[in-house]
Amino acid sequence: MIALVDCNNFYASCERVFNPALRNRPVVVLSNNDGCVIARSAETKALGIKMGAPYFMIKEQVKQHNIAVFSSNYTLYGDMSNRVMKTLAEFTPNLEVYSIDESFLDLGHFYNKNLHQYAQEIKDTILSWTGIPVGIGVAKTKTLAKIANRLAKKSSKAMGILVLQEPRHIEVALKRTAVEDIWGIGRQHAKLLKSHNIATAYDLARQSDAWVRKNLTVVGLRMVKELRGEPCLDLEKISPAKQNICTSRSFGRPVKALSDLQEATALYASKCAYKLRKQGSCASVVSVFITTNSFADTKQYYNSKTIHIPTPTNSDLHLIQYANLALSSIYEEGYIYKKCGVIVSDLAPETALQLDLFDGPETGKHKDLMHTLDNLNKRYGQAIVKSAAQGSNKASWLLRKEHISPCYTTRLSDVITARL
DNA sequence: TCTGGGGTCCTAGGACCC
DNA sequence: TCTGGGGTCCTAGGACCC
Numbered sequence: 001m002i003a004l005v006d007c008n009n010f011y012a013s014c015e016r017v018f019n020p021a022l023r024n025r026p027v028v029v030l031s032n033n034d035g036c037v038i039a040r041s042a043e044t045k046a047l048g049i050k051m052g053a054p055y056f057m058i059k060e061q062v063k064q065h066n067i068a069v070f071s072s073n074y075t076l077y078g079d080m081s082n083r084v085m086k087t088l089a090e091f092t093p094n095l096e097v098y099s100i101d102e103s104f105l106d107l108g109h110f111y112n113k114n115l116h117q118y119a120q121e122i123k124d125t126i127l128s129w130t131g132i133p134v135g136i137g138v139a140k141t142k143t144l145a146k147i148a149n150r151l152a153k154k155s156s157k158a159m160g161i162l163v164l165q166e167p168r169h170i171e172v173a174l175k176r177t178a179v180e181d182i183w184g185i186g187r188q189h190a191k192l193l194k195s196h197n198i199a200t201a202y203d204l205a206r207q208s209d210a211w212v213r214k215n216l217t218v219v220g221l222r223m224v225k226e227l228r229g230e231p232c233l234d235l236e237k238i239s240p241a242k243q244n245i246c247t248s249r250s251f252g253r254p255v256k257a258l259s260d261l262q263e264a265t266a267l268y269a270s271k272c273a274y275k276l277r278k279q280g281s282c283a284s285v286v287s288v289f290i291t292t293n294s295f296a297d298t299k300q301y302y303n304s305k306t307i308h309i310p311t312p313t314n315s316d317l318h319l320i321q322y323a324n325l326a327l328s329s330i331y332e333e334g335y336i337y338k339k340c341g342v343i344v345s346d347l348a349p350e351t352a353l354q355l356d357l358f359d360g361p362e363t364g365k366h367k368d369l370m371h372t373l374d375n376l377n378k379r380y381g382q383a384i385v386k387s388a389a390q391g392s393n394k395a396s397w398l399l400r401k402e403h404i405s406p407c408y409t410t411r412l413s414d415v416i417t418a419r420l
Numbered sequence: 421t422c423t424g425g426g427g428t429c430c431t432a433g434g435a436c437c438c
Numbered sequence: 439t440c441t442g443g444g445g446t447c448c449t450a451g452g453a454c455c456c
Contacts, residue, residue: 031424038424056422072424099456186454217430219454246426253421295423341425400422 001138001165002235003105003119004145005088005126008133008153008160010101011039014080015070017131018408026067030055033250033399034071071401079409083130091122096235104142106235119161139164142233143226146183147173147201174202174227184223189216201227241279241347247271248341251397254293255337261290262324263391268342269323270316270390276344277370280351282312283344286319288326293338303330312348315366316373319344320389 007013011029016022026043030036037053047065049058055069062069081100088095094106110118119136126134137149144164151173152162164170180190182201192215198204204212205227213221222232247268255261265288276283289304305326313319323342376385383393 033424034422036423052423054423059422102456184454188453217453219429242427244427248425250424293423339424 001107001110001115001140001163002142002145003107003122003136003138004098004142004149005103005105005122005134005136006149006153007084007101008135009039009041010081010132011070011072011077012041012044013132014077015068015073015405016041017080019405022068026065027070028058028062028067029070029072030403032072032401033252034402035250038072069403071404073405073407075407075410076405079407080130080132083409084126084132084134087126087129088122090125091118094235094237096237097239104145104235107138115163115165116161119163123160133160135160137162137164139170140229141226141231142235143183143223144170144173144229147177147181147227150181151176170229171202174205175200177201179204182223182227184219189220241281241349242275243347244343244345245272245275245283245347246341246343247275248289248339248343249399250339251337252400253396255397256333256335258328258331258333260391260395260397261327261331261337261340262389263395264340264397265323265327265342266320266387266389267391268340269319270387272342272344273314273316273319273370274374276314276347277350277374280349281347282314282350283319283347284309284312285344285346286322286326287343287345288323288330288340289343290327290330290337290340292335296336296338298336299334301332301335303332305330312346312350313366314350315370316387317366317369320387324389 012027015027015029024043025041026047027041028037028044028049029039031038034055036055037049037051037058040049040051044067047061047067049061049067061067077100084101085095085097085103088103088105092105092107094108096104098104105122107115107118115138119138123134123136126132135149135153137145137147137152138161139145139148148162148164152158152160155162162173164173178200179185179193179198180187182204185193193199193204198207205224207224209221209224212224216223225232249264249268251264255264269286272283272286285306285308287304287306289302291302292298292300294300307322307326309318309322319342327340373385377383383390
């Protein structure tokens with residue numbers, strides 16, 4: 001049996017843990033740049049505020065209902081996530097951390113009747129050790145565990161825990177799950193299924209393999225088999241290295257000048273380099289994209305450029321250099337830019353590098369330099385040492401974060417950086 | 421004034437090989 | 439009258455996830 005443990009309203013719950021005055025107050029957490037709603041407490045949901053709603057369009061309700069508003073604070077949420085996952089790991093070593101607020105746990109060796117009780121123990125422990133409320137769904141496959149988890153949260157009787165084991169219980173659960181609420185069915189497939197009069201998970205599970213394969217590809221077929229109780233998706237205990245890494249942001253204000261874009265590109269390139277070093281990879285391809293604001297009624301422009309790097313690298317300095325080369329080939333004057341980003345791909349382990357015959361001696365030195373830089377930044381706070389190309393911490397194009405909470409759980413230097 | 425930021429996998433079609 | 443049969447690799451685009 002597999003359990004899916006999912007934190008309730010995760011970001012909103014994190015803000016609440018350290019601020020008891022928020023207990024019964026509606027809370028929202030905003031996306032980067034304070035753009036739109038990405039987490040809501042139960043009270044906020046009850047007020048009818050939708051996921052993804054632009055902040056500027058709900059300001060009236062915020063005032064009216066005294067909603068507590070927070071900019072996203074990923075340092076805090078990341079740390080709280082680690083605490084939750086570490087607590088879960090006490091219950092079984094066989095777990096897959098699926099996202100910042102979800103884990104699959106292998107409960108294979110537990111006896112049937114104790115499953116509900118065991119799930120209750122997990123739920124209580126997470127709450128008392130971390131302050132985060134969770135919901136737990138237990139079933140034979142990941143897809144069914146997802147369904148159980150969703151119903152556990154919806155039903156007041158379930159109190160956040162649902163074990164799907166008896167065939168008749170599974171049948172009821174499938175009949176109560178609309179196709180668009182199945183894990184793996186998005187907007188397009190939901191539309192297609194409905195046009196064929198397939199409305200619930202129960203209906204879908206009864207379609208023929210051939211029909212599912214043809215209309216939903218092999219991915220859909222695996223999912224349908226899981227609905228029928230046949231496990232097709234393994235627990236991924238070790239997360240595989242990423243194949244692409246992207247760092248992109250919207251700007252805090254409209255940007256016209258090449259020099260601002262250069263600073264932003266350098267900053268994102270260095271973030272990509274850091275992420276590469278963290279997973280022990282080097283990249284041999286770097287892409288840069290820039291775009292205007294598609295919501296604005298102004299001249300639109302989007303372009304991207306991909307550059308192949310002669311020797312795979314994870315050095316800030318190399319990536320900044322190539323990223324800016326790419327940027328200068330696509331920059332056009334006269335547009336108002338909203339966002340840019342850097343993507344590195346064609347990743348390989350840094351231990352298996354193919355060196356370029358014509359590399360100078362400085363290539364090896366980059367490794368030591370970056371190692372030192374990472375150590376300094378770890379010790380004294382983010383980006384205490386960096387390439388001058390990245391500009392200042394006070395650049396006017398940086399993200400807006402007007403409602404940021406303190407980083408309650410992490411170092412002082414992070415608090416300073418977050419405020420900057 | 422104001423609308424996020426990351427990822428993965430699959431398929432179809434074209435270019436190329438023998 | 440008639441124009442083979444098999445592969446691989448790459449890319450763009452579309453679907454999905456949190």
